[in-house]
Amino acid sequence: MMNQKQPTIKSYLGIFGWLVVLTVIEIVAANLGLPKLALAIFLVGTALAKVLLIALYFMHLKFESGLIWWIPGIPMALAVFFVLMLFPDIVYHLTNKY
């Protein structure tokens, strides 16, 4: 069933604030000269956090039935599977990492 608690204008502004802050942090982090792997983990983490905020609040996933998660969930799982299956065949193959 649909979640009865609906977002308010205040909550939208709050999410917007978080998105801006996270973007600023990303830009700063990218210019800190961090090791590549650490930067990658950090940027992917912040990007996912921003994606979640947009999906949950702006796209209203938080306020819909829990079943709606299946709709974006299935293609996203397939997307991850697809890309991972390319790793042994292309990435490691090319760089001789195995």
Next chain:
Amino acid sequence: MHNKTSKKSFIRKYIFSTDHKVIAIQYLMVGLLFLAGGGMMAYVIRMQVANPWQPIPFIGQILFPQTGGIVMPEVYPMLFTMHGGIMVFFAVTPILLGALGNYTLPLEIGAEDMAFPRLNMQSFWFLFLGSVLIIVSFFVPQGAAGTGWTLYTPLSSSLKVNPGWGVDLFILGLALDAVSILMGGVNYLTTFFKMRAKGMKLTQAPLTSWGVVFASVLNTLWLPLVAAALFMVLSDRRLGTAFFVAGPLAPVAGGQVLLFQHLFWGFGHPEVYIIILPVWGLVGDLLSVFSRKPAFGYKATVGCMFTICSLSGIVWGHHMFTSGMNPLVGKAFMFLTITISVPTAIFFLNWLGTLWKGSIRFTVPMLFSLGVMFVFAIGGLTGLFNAVQTLDIYIHDTYVVVGHFHYTLAASVLLGVFAFVYFWFPKMFGREMNQALGKIHFVLTFIFVNLVFFTMMYVGLHGHMRRIADPTAYEFLKPVQHLNVFMGKMTGLLVLTQFIFFFNFVYSLFFGKKAGENPWDAAGVVWTTSSPPPEHNYNTPPQIYCGPHEYGIENNGKDYVAQTNPKAAELTGAKNTQSQVDSGDTLPWLNIAKTGMWSFLISEIMLFTGLIGSYIVLRLGSASWPNPSEILNTTLLGINTFILICSSLTLVLGVHHAHAGNQKELRKYLLLTILLGSAFLGIKIFDYHHMWEHGFTMGGSLFGSCYYLLTGFHGLHVLSGIIVMLYLWVAAGNKEFCTVHSSRIEASGLYWHFIDLIWVILFAILCLL
């Protein structure tokens, strides 16, 4: 519910119609036309292989007058390429998804039309435009594409290998076809899950509808993947990038030929099931109708469709066993592929269970259904051999594979198409096709199909390679050349046999026996409306009381119970009493507009999976990659990110006011969103110009290729979003729109936020990392 036929001009009624039945017939006609064209190419191919470099009998002089009816060496690859492409994308898919899906789905579930009738019409016209491009491609200098229907790179992606516009037009034609299919998929899914007649539970929907639904799921998920690949091929050809070009042909290092194969087969294998699932569903229903028995194991059959649908998307690698892929990955794909045989076998057993002890009526649709069973059994069993990695290495690229996929994709689909046309013709046109001619058509088609395709597998076992124009050039193939001659003759007879069908089709349209509501004594709800049905299908909304396969039950001299029979529960022992009726809406918490949009967003997620996934793989596979912050203006990109986030905020505020019925505020925020989106695009164009002037071009490096293609594609999405917002802004000028259609505004908002979300990912992993 509409009970009057509205008066429309000829153009609105028959050309730009939004009626799903008219659109289905449009699809059918285009599909049959291309089926005839593709069939003619098959005949030319077989005659060339049978008698190399001899004039093609009967039609050679017409097709190739300059060469005296002889197929020239450079024309042969075009023939097998266009034969494959046309048959798969412009004949079978339009007939089975466009025509069968459009005609049967709304009628079978008791709906008055598709969920989005205008989108449905546009879907057909996108296919039509694609068809035009395909036809035009035959007449450009250097002719049609000769890359093989799989468009393998670098054959397709390098202008040095294939410079003609034929390949580009083929790709653009396929892209338009893909858009058409995706639009259809969104429509089918929304219609099925939101618009079933009152009382129709999911488990009371006909198997044909289930087949269309699962095919649509596969289309929505996997078609965008190949669409992404096609755009990258086009970009390699015309924009100087090198995603799929490697070695001496590549302008820059780092391109990956194998990546294209993964992307292509990521869609290519599900395509087999996209085509076959509607046929399987149809056969499941027809076996029940003409055995006068309920479909055996109905729920298990639907479950098997679901399982096949799920597995089909993760087995693509078995098409690439000989590509030099990682053996461990190959083993995983082999195991997954063989697993598919389990639900397929259950499916087949359920068909046999339906036939067992049935009162079989050997009507023409039933004969074709039995034909599908036979040929699919052969196609399916030979598939098992191909799935075994060690064996496939020997038979890959031989006629064994060609015979196998023609059994599964050509024979079973062709017979399925005929089963569909013969069964649904009375409902479509109000007249019956001639049964005697139909039976002759079946017997001859069945014989010749088997003689051609079985022989293909036989010569394949002798090592006969596919796609060769002259087998006599190889000493080891001379002992089987007589079989090529035999196949040529059988193909000619198979083509000739189809004239019986075309004659029967045209004759019956005008002179066939008039059909009543239910010429087949079928139990489905669709057989309770007139033939052909009225504009909105049912004069009164139907109420469903039981499943579609209630046969073998004594009911006032009939042996079936119609789905709309109020006494169905009493007669069949069904539990679907009035107090327990299903609303026909599986997703009551999601309105139609949002259901459609979410279905569309699934395809968008997969489109960007193709693009972003390719970028990740290319980058990780590259020996070196530049630091983006040394090339890109990250400050400017950061400002652009801020602008897009602002636009998401303004839009969500607009939607908030739309729900509150506040028209003025809605329009204000929509306008702000449009302005912010435009600012984003303006800055993007400035950024491109600046970068380009400083030498960071699309074809200069793999990073440049990825950057411009990914952000360019995203930019096109922003532009589309702006156009949608402009439409909403204008429409919201009408106060009624704001209050009545707030769900449309919210659904469009989902699209905008999705664009924002994609940029958030691109900004982090492409621009900063």
